[in-house]
Amino acid sequence: MVFLRDFKKKLLNLSVFYVFQIGISIFSLKVAPVIEKLRSKRLAWFGHVMRRDDDISKKVMRLNVDGYKGRGRPKKVWNDCVKEDMRRKGVDFDMTAGRDVWRSSTYCADPQ
Known part of the structure; x- marks a missing residue:
């Protein structure tokens, strides 16, 4: 606080x-709360990267690394945060193709 x-x-x-x-x-x-603004910006960046053509950043985002995973709870990664934000906002991965639809569904406006 x-x-x-x-x-x-x-x-x-x-x-x-x-x-x-x-x-x-x-x-x-x-x-608007800072957390909501962060979620909105994170989803905006995710939509921007997903709309790009076959770019290296898009390939890296979809990359799944295999290998040894340590004991205990897995670390929270950026993709997990994006999936959680998408679930909270009620948006789908397919909506990233349309810029206007994506922005209107993920934008966080300040209260009046």
């Missing part, structure tokens, strides 16, 4: 004195 308050103060370039003197509530700002 403290991190988000400090982050918003830095974002607006407000000093602590100014915030408390004027009585501005940092939490009443009309800004």
Whole structure:
């Protein structure tokens, strides 16, 4: 909670004195949560890469590395995050072909 308050103060370039003197509530700002913005940007980049022609970045993204996996829980990789974001937004892999459809379904707007 403290991190988000400090982050918003830095974002607006407000000093602590100014915030408390004027009585501005940092939490009443009309800004979407940072996590939602990150998800939106991650999905936007994923759609951008998937729409490209046979590019090296697209091949690397689909690459499946075989080999020894250590004990314990597997590490979270970028593809797992993208799959989770797609599940949360309710979008499908096939929607990446249409830029407008993909952007409208993954965009995170600030509340009014």
